[in-house]
Amino acid sequence: MLLDIQIKNFRCFEDTKIEGFQRVNLIGGKNNSGKTALLEAIYIYHQNHKVFFF
Template sequence: MILKTLRVQNFRTHSDFILEIGEKSTLISGANGSGKTSLLEAIYFTLQGTSFRSSDKEILRNDGSSWFRIDLKDSKDSLRTVTFDNSLTSSKKQFLIDGNKKARLSANLRVPVVL
């Protein structure tokens, strides 16, 4: 899988951020705490269904938000979308994978990943 575009909304430090990934190499640089590792975590989370930094989905959300969304598009224009919603109107946490409701995210994903 060759990644092309990553969009994160309300994920960690990012309220809405789009990363266009180059064909050869992409360099991500920035100050400490600016969200560089969060972008890698978003990719990993979308492909594996779990975080490599935390098991608590609550802290993956941007402060003040009840949801987060990650869109990952590959070079074949295949799109994978993961949405987590823990809104005040819902009594259950809910994941959507490409629009389909799932109770547990990690059981529905597992793509081999090398970062």
């Protein structure tokens, strides 16, 4: 399970660390705030590290 992620120089994120992920997480925000970019960063991390999510 992903517990935290640090994103550097990816789309709208210059240097961001997000901690405290649980089994279920809600990602919310206004338009153009980076919700999709966050999901893309998590996807890329998953592809590069072959982390299994259950």
